[in-house]
Amino acid sequence: MASAQPQPGRVSSVTDILSHPRGGPTVLRIVLGTHLRRLRERAGISREAAGDAIRGSHAKISRLELGRVGAKGRDIADLLTLYGVVDEEQRDQFLTLARQASTPGWWQKYSDVLPSWFETLIGLEEAASVIRTYEVQFIPGLLQTADYARACIRLGHPHASHRQVERRVELRLERQKLLLRPEAPKLWAVVDEAALRRPLGGAEAMREQIRRLRELAERPNITLQIAPFRLGGLAAAGPVTILRFREPDLPDIVYLEQLNSALYMDKREDVEDYMAVMDSLCATAEPHGKTAEFLDGLRFLDGLKRSL
Known part of the structure; x- marks a missing residue:
């Protein structure tokens, strides 16, 4: 699936998502990945450098940003640090979103x-x-x-x-x-x-x-x-x-x-x-x-x- 591009004029924050969750973990993974991609691009950091920061590869970062895989809390924390996100409240919101995105959906049974x-x-x-x-x-x-x-x-x-x-x-x-x-x-x-x-x-x-x-x-x-x-x-x-x-x-x-x-x-x-x-x-x-x-x-x- 191609990298998600938001529709013009439609923007949401992590706070909005946590306050009004929509859909299951599949969608939350995609949303999390979209926000992480924006943070990485805003910081001018390549996928290769981001992959090195979490002891992975650029392919792992790509899968994460596309929402194809869940993410460990430690990896999200390391990426946030790399991207310059130091505000504790904002970091907690991303980590909460990552935990929710890793929760199995009803279909897992x-x-x-x-x-x-x-x-x-x-x-x-x-x-x-x-x-x-x-x-x-x-x-x-x-x-x-x-x-x-x-x-x-x-x-x-x-x-x-x-x-x-x-x-x-x-x-x-x-x-x-x-x-x-x-x-x-x-x-x-x-x-x-x-x-x-x-x-x-x-x-x-x-x-x-x-x-x-x-x-x-x-x-x-x-x-x-x-x-x-x-x-x-x-x-x-x-x-x-x-x-x-x-x-x-x-x-x-x-x-x-x-x-x-x-x-x-x-x-x-x-x-x-x-x-x-x-x-x-x-x-x-x-x-x-x-x-x-x-x-x-x-x-x-x-x-x-x-x-x-």
Whole structure:
């Protein structure tokens, strides 16, 4: 992930972050790293020199400033000294932030089935104010039922044991709880008609999934649009997710998932390109107000309409 650049006119202090914590340790690590990078650059110190100060390398400093790793209190203290931060109150604030950033997130209990590249997404979702996503083949994970999720997981992990599959299903359902919180993020999802016409998990599982989509589409923080086949070609070649955050120091981030890895992009030009694609998708897809009607009209499963 590229070095985080705050959006113009949006600045926060460590005091603000500690007073109103937003998100979990993933986001706090990124924020801490952003502030440490600013201090280093302000002091005119290279990454190599900073790495020497903590008995590490410039690569370690880079990972720290990108928020990819946590930091020991001793390392933070040494860096603050190197950067000329001598005020005890300010130093205490940075050390407190470092401790909070090292606290395991709730998802750590699923570390046996959670790859590190996906762990980052869960941490970012925790702090997001808006999550925009487009899916071609599957219903978005945040909207899946247990049976549908189970079918998706078995498809992607054909050699997983029953326990591993169930652990992944449990993780996916736990992840969805953020949409039900009092300060839940806004989820804006565009789903290709192809995902709705694939009876993944069988007819009954798909009927339950369609019912779930209709229920969720009525929530005030969820916008669901369908991209029907009649539109022909679409601007996006594959699934994409864009996250926007409450924390001013965090830029918008584009998430592109691959088979065994993921790409996170936050360079402004990249984000703007994907944002334009997402805007185009939302403009051409069926409006949210027609989603229930579209779902009701699906006749590809026997008895689907009667069951709704």
